[in-house]
Amino acid sequence: MKLPREFYKEDGISLAKKLLGKVLVHHTAEGVTKGIIVETESYMGIVDAAAHSYKGKKDGRCNIQYKEGGYAYIYMIYGMYYCMNIVANEEEVPEVVLLRALEPLEGIPLMEQRRKTAKRKALLSGPGKLCQAMGIGKESYGLDLCGDQLYVEEPEEKTAFEIEASKRINIDYAGEAKDYLWRFTIKNNSYVSVKVKQEIS
Template structure:
């Protein structure tokens, strides 16, 4: 079932990032449904996290949607090419967000191949990397700020469980500029082979 608002209002974004592992991320654009089990997440926590776009109370046009109530999307363009998809959490005006870095494709795999422009070649790890999953799921910067309780993008708990001892925890990727905060263990990952539906 679709996660409700209270799930997203959790005040501990790091714990919540871990909880999103194993949940199903679904998009429904123009009647095409694609979805995947979330296999990798990163937490970005509020104003004291130097890796967070809202660190030091920074609020700009780009990151304004991080300040929305929990359960909205924060999508921004990275390196001029890749839309990155984040789930906003916590109460309004508290800029916590969870970056979705990888999924295991579940529904609409043919549509994903089409979006990725793949014909025959089955590439490994096609759904790993935050820029890849937005492409597969059809998420663009136009979806910045949309409500995850509505009908375009949402997250479901399908009752799937995995072996928690196989969850790996480590520092976030690509945030070297964040000084000591680059070392925080805010990244969570489960291998695809641990996902057996």
């Protein structure tokens, strides 16, 4: 069942935790792909030196962050990869949740074809990888997750899991903000991204 708008109207940290274990669904011309969200990170706009919208900055790229929760914020990084975020909270509050890793659930052959690999654990274990495998690109920027093309739904089988918090990854430039424990993973899930060296110190 598709998650309602209200689900997304929470602060970025609460939403990041709530999204774990949910299922990301993307309908494309080639087929449907689904994956269970197993790793997320929070980016808290105003107070977060690592966020694109730090200090309330607005530009062409992060405008969508200022919309109400439930929209897709897609951005390109290093000129070669896309990363997908989910906008949280109310309008004018630039908080987002970055999806870092998914566990393949449906449309796996299509993912393998897009990723050019048959290693299941390599399909969705990273922000750039999951966008490539799910077929998410600039045309998905700003999509309403309450629409029919790209959305998040409740898993059919609810399984119990523990949430683990750790430091965010690859944001060394962000000063103190890099030490915030705003990365959340499902404990003992083998599909989280490879770079899991950072632990709570």
